[in-house]
Amino acid sequence: xxxxxxxxxxxxxxxxxxxxxxxxxxxxxxxxxxxxxxxxxxxxxxxxxxxxxxxxxxxxxxxxxxxxxxxxxxxxxxxxxxxxxxxxxxxxxxxxxxxxxxxxxxxxxxxxxxxxxxxxxxxxxxxxxxxxxxxxxxxxxxxxxxxxxxxxxxxxxxxxxxxxxxxx
Ligand SMILES: [Zn+2]
Ligand SMILES: [Zn+2]
Numbered sequence: 001x002x003x004x005x006x007x008x009x010x011x012x013x014x015x016x017x018x019x020x021x022x023x024x025x026x027x028x029x030x031x032x033x034x035x036x037x038x039x040x041x042x043x044x045x046x047x048x049x050x051x052x053x054x055x056x057x058x059x060x061x062x063x064x065x066x067x068x069x070x071x072x073x074x075x076x077x078x079x080x081x082x083x084x085x086x087x088x089x090x091x092x093x094x095x096x097x098x099x100x101x102x103x104x105x106x107x108x109x110x111x112x113x114x115x116x117x118x119x120x121x122x123x124x125x126x127x128x129x130x131x132x133x134x135x136x137x138x139x140x141x142x143x144x145x146x147x148x149x150x151x152x153x154x155x156x157x158x159x160x161x162x163x164x165x166x167x168x
Pocket of ligand 2: 108
């Protein structure tokens with residue numbers, strides 16, 4: 001998410017990752033990197049995979065402490081940090097100004113995140129930024145990196161809101 005120098009042309013595509021796929025991919029990545037999948041770690045990964053909304057580290061720590069595995073708070077915080085560093089979680093600034101996490105995939109992506117339900121569309125490629133790069137170049141500015149996240153409401157939440165508004 002941090003650095004990508006040149007926007008790539010014609011590879012703008014939208015990817016969504018189901019919770020099941022995310023969990024499977026994270027477990028496979030841990031195995032590939034010889035990270036021991038202890039019971040607490042598995043419990044954390046499973047809890048995150050089960051979330052339908054953005055979540056805070058605090059909420060995760062509280063939830064996993066109550067599980068039969070009794071996952072310690074420090075373990076929960078460390079795991080979130082690790083998943084963020086390896087690109088499996090993306091920190092999102094919420095409407096209230098605090099930070100929450102969304103599941104994502106490693107590598108350079110952009111996200112369109114529903115602030116209501118946390119549904120995340122992963123945008124591959126940076127073609128959408130070409131115009132901006134060109135504009136900045138005319139001002140002599142050479143872009144080194146970019147970070148772009150979009151927030152809003154997903155189709156499902158919009159349909160639900162419209163239903164409520166019309167009294168259906
Ligand atoms: Zn939504
Ligand atoms: Zn980009």
